[in-house]
Amino acid sequence: MLLGPAQSTRIAVFLMVKTLFRNSLANILFVTGITAPERRGRGRFSIATFHRVLPEADRLAYPFPGLVVTPEELDTFLSYFTKHFDCGDLETQHERYLSGEITARPLLAITFDDAQYDNYKYARPVLAKHRVKASFFVPILAVERQELLWHDRLGFAILSLPKQAQEGQERLMQILTATGLAIKASGNLVSDVVSASKELTLETRLQLVASLVEISGTSQTPEFARLMTFEEIGELASDGHEIGSHSMTHCLMPECDDRALAYEVAESRHVLQARLGKTIATFCYPNGNSDARTALAVAQAGYSRAVTTTWGSNGQAAERFQLKRYDMVAKRVQDSTGNFVPALLAFRMSGFYPGLGS
Numbered sequence: 136m137l138l139g140p141a142q143s144t145r146i147a148v149f150l151m152v153k154t155l156f157r158n159s160l161a162n163i164l165f166v167t168g169i170t171a172p173e174r175r176g177r178g179r180f181s182i183a184t185f186h187r188v189l190p191e192a193d194r195l196a197y198p199f200p201g202l203v204v205t206p207e208e209l210d211t212f213l214s215y216f217t218k219h220f221d222c223g224d225l226e227t228q229h230e231r232y233l234s235g236e237i238t239a240r241p242l243l244a245i246t247f248d249d250a251q252y253d254n255y256k257y258a259r260p261v262l263a264k265h266r267v268k269a270s271f272f273v274p275i276l277a278v279e280r281q282e283l284l285w286h287d288r289l290g291f292a293i294l295s296l297p298k299q300a301q302e303g304q305e306r307l308m309q310i311l312t313a314t315g316l317a318i319k320a321s322g323n324l325v326s327d328v329v330s331a332s333k334e335l336t337l338e339t340r341l342q343l344v345a346s347l348v349e350i351s352g353t354s355q356t357p358e359f360a361r362l363m364t365f366e367e368i369g370e371l372a373s374d375g376h377e378i379g380s381h382s383m384t385h386c387l388m389p390e391c392d393d394r395a396l397a398y399e400v401a402e403s404r405h406v407l408q409a410r411l412g413k414t415i416a417t418f419c420y421p422n423g424n425s426d427a428r429t430a431l432a433v434a435q436a437g438y439s440r441a442v443t444t445t446w447g448s449n450g451q452a453a454e455r456f457q458l459k460r461y462d463m464v465a466k467r468v469q470d471s472t473g474n475f476v477p478a479l480l481a482f483r484m485s486g487f488y489p490g491l492g493s
């Protein structure tokens with residue numbers, strides 16, 4: 136559906152007013168201390184999620200900029216967190232929380248998904264500066280093969296195709312149509328194709344990725360996007376950071392049959408323990424997808440906890456194999472000029488702010 140200019144203007148004004156209202160409300164609640172983490176987070180256990188940490192130039196060349204914080208933004212997040220929370224890796228903080236330890240500030244765990252090399256290169260020094268330990272979740276086969284996760288391979292292919300003159304765009308559309316993908320056009324082709332692909336069976340999805348990579352010629356991806364090696368992961372472990380499993384193939388767990396599920400959960404723990412010589416106690420569901428059956432499989436494989444991407448903090452009664460987290464998106468806690476607004480982050484983590492899926 137195409138919108139007329141008057142309609143587009145009305146929508147733009149509505150969104151602006153909504154943002155203004157939300158920001159003012161966030162400020163009032165922050166100034167009055169109502170959303171202060173010390174108050175809202177008391178007696179609760181919070182977990183922050185990050186993905187990639189890249190300098191601005193790389194963020195611009197990456198297909199999913201919303202998954203990226205810059206090292207400077209990570210520094211700002213950690214300054215805020217260490218001021219308002221007692222921060223550490225997930226295993227340590229969760230055990231402290233469950234033991235009922237009384238802390239001056241609420242407990243917060245810092246986590247990074249997908250074992251990207253940028254975590255090693257850019258997040259590690261920022262964490263060291265703030266003396267904070269974190270947890271890193273490793274998708275085993277991707278690291279072993281040094282092969283980007285499927286959404287990254289798809290993203291780089293789609294970014295490159297429309298740039299290859301008219302023909303590239305046409306071939307992209309032909310392949311998407313042939314796969315039977317119903318793309319809901321939000322204006323961002325990369326995210327539209329990725330979310331539509333999640334509805335495909337694993338096999339069809341991987342075939343689609345392979346054909347797009349082939350016709351776009353993007354099998355060689357930029358060095359900045361690579362995954363960590365096991366040596367680099369081992370160094371993080373030696374620093375005192377926690378290493379957790381993020382499955383073998385990064386597939387969506389509820390889609391797996393019992394045998395595949397056991398492989399993803401138990402085998403990944405086994406490989407990591409053998410590689411690192413440490414007990415692996417935390418599992419992170421790829422894409423956050425989990426259900427009662429996957430939670431049981433994680434428990435049976437000997438893990439002590441697992442994390443989802445469901446937004447929220449956790450109470451004492453929280454299901455330890457389906458812990459909630461706060462996904463950190465830099466843009467959502469910045470003003471229009473890109474400055475960090477603590478009131479917005481406090482508001483988002485307060486439990487007062489509904490509709491956090493977007």
Ligand SMILES: [Zn+2]
Nearest residue numbers: 248249421422
């Ligand atoms: Zn992941």
